[in-house]
Amino acid sequence: MYLGNRKIRSAGRNSGSIEITLPSNMHILEGVECRIALRDGSRPEIILQPDLSQAQNLFLELWKNIQLSLKLIGDIPEFNWSDFSFTFFPTTQFGGNPQLAYADGMIIQQKRRIISKTISEKIEGEDEALARLITCLAATAGLHLQLKDNFAFAFGDSVAYLMTGVFSNIGADFERGMAHRIFWGDGERESLGSPFEEKSWIEAQLPLQKVYEQFLSWQLKPSNRVHAREQWYRALSIEMKIF
Secondary structure, three states: OOOOOOOEEEOOOOOOOEEEOOOHHHHHHOOOOEEEEEEOOOOOEEEEEEOOHHHHHHHHHHHHHHHHHOOOOOOOOOOOHHHOEEEOOOOOOOOOOOEEEHHHHHHHHHHHHHHHOOOOOOOOOHHHHHHHHHHHHHHHHHHHOOOOHHHHHHHHHHHHHHHHOOOOOOOOHHHHHHHHHHHHOOOOOOOOOOOOOHHHHHHOHHHHHHHHHHHHHHHHOHHHHHHHHHHHHHHHHHHHHHO
16 A cells, blocks of 8 residues: 655654654554564565554454343354454445454544543544444344344444444445334433443343344345335435425
8 A cells, every 4th residue: 555755854863763754644653663674675665564453452352342232142253353354444345354444443542542541532533433343343243143245234334323323334324223213212312331331232232132133134024124214215305304
């Protein structure tokens, strides 16, 4: 992945230090330890290999919470790296193996380090990053629970929305809206607490089971989903004209 050209600058002729300004979208590497390697050859390369273990630990942590939240439905295996595709930056591609972005994990871990210092500071993109991670992880859990393709991704998007209030823009408006109604009933959305607390996922177990059962029902009888989707959009269009 080409990220542009930058000049190496001296931080002081006798200091032994040099500096390089990275592109703005690489700001998440600030404070991350990097392994530096020199690759010899006709075109020598200096390689910076960031330590991504904190993001990887976050993937495992969220996976365990999702396992916990879906235990009433069935047993989900331990985290398997081969279930996912990995990218550094998030993409809008859905289909195939769900994609986990290291940048999303690093944004969330950066936010949690700030919270641990009792400093309230909003990090740009943190909510969307968490929603993307939960979407991909919950979609994979759905695949293990016999949901297929678009149903699994829509289920993952719904779980992310229910747990964070943010969705992933995968075109599952109807499924997400129905999941919200099933999960919360006719009342307003309430707060389950932090997605990093086990109790939040435990409280979500029973309503998530109902959401899953609806998705599985649509998968087994797609015509029911088509009919319900048409009704949902018809009601939405009427509501929009009224207001």
